[in-house]
Amino acid sequence: MRLRHRTGAVLFAIAAVTLNASFAYPAAKLKDKKVASKPNAAKVYGANCAGCHGAHGEGKSGPQLAGKHLKASTVEAIVSKGKPPKMPAFGGKLKGSELKALAGYVSSMKAK
Numbered sequence: 001m002r003l004r005h006r007t008g009a010v011l012f013a014i015a016a017v018t019l020n021a022s023f024a025y026p027a028a029k030l031k032d033k034k035v036a037s038k039p040n041a042a043k044v045y046g047a048n049c050a051g052c053h054g055a056h057g058e059g060k061s062g063p064q065l066a067g068k069h070l071k072a073s074t075v076e077a078i079v080s081k082g083k084p085p086k087m088p089a090f091g092g093k094l095k096g097s098e099l100k101a102l103a104g105y106v107s108s109m110k111a112k
């Protein structure tokens with residue numbers, strides 16, 4: 001009877017470890033997926049903005065953005081509607097989540 005009890009405890013422990021391992025893996029995978037589905041602001045910036053504002057927001061044909069302390073809401077509005085005459089509107093090109101991520105990214109750019 002005593003031995004049986006102990007065997008039961010050991011089996012329970014093994015089951016717990018196995019279950020834990022099999023649950024931990026999908027959880028980690030899910031987390032990765034979440035990160036991947038979040039827009040990569042640096043990538044969006046590089047593909048759409050760097051050509052005119054510089055890879056680090058240092059300015060080129062467009063004005064410098066880094067170190068300007070632009071508010072994220074300001075950046076979002078400008079990027080979405082454009083700023084005449086030369087700043088194009090991206091409202092129809094970028095998704096709302098991309099605009100938001102981009103606005104946060106640009107507003108926190110630091111001058112080098």
Ligand code: HEC
Pocket residue numbers: 045048049050051052053061062063065068070074075078079083084085086087088090102106
């Ligand atoms: C074709 C070149 C071009 C592209 C591409 C471009 N911009 Fe601009 N941007 C400009 C110009 C030029 C201005 C200045 C507009 C003016 O004042 O007439 C400007 C202005 C801005 C301003 C306002 C700056 C200030 O000090 O008020 C922000 C913010 C901005 N751009 C962000 C972006 C972001 C973010 C992207 C990428 C989605 C982007 N721009 C893409 C040319 C560009």
